[in-house]
Amino acid sequence: METIIGISNSFFKLNDIRINGDKSELLVWNAPKDVIKSIKMGTNNDLVVAKKPSQxxxxxxxxxxxxxxxxxxxxxxxxxxxxxxxxxxxx
Missing domain, CATH: 1.20.5 (Single alpha-helices involved in coiled-coils or other helix-helix interfaces)
Known part of the structure; x- marks a missing residue:
């Protein structure tokens, strides 16, 4: 997933597209409990934290x-x- 986000961020930068990481949402399925459930997204590397499973x-x-x-x-x-x-x- 991080590789895909990296590719998309470079595409956005190349085409002068700005992504608002504050408006991004992250849903995580079947992740082990010890895995950090967040990712950096957008041109500002905003931290997107995964939603709770019930949200x-x-x-x-x-x-x-x-x-x-x-x-x-x-x-x-x-x-x-x-x-x-x-x-x-x-x-």
């Missing part, structure tokens, strides 16, 4: 997380239904 990220309209299961999606759908019911309750 989700939205990518191209899809919510993903590194912890197995679909409970986060079920919770999100229930909240969306509650929100719609509350909006339509008095209509």
């Amino acid at each position: 989700e990220s939205k990518y191209l309209g899809v919510y993903i997380r590194s912890q197995a299961g679909s409970s986060h999606i079920v919770k999100r759908v229930k909240n969306e239904i509650k929100s719609m019911v509350n909006l339509l309750k008095y209509k």
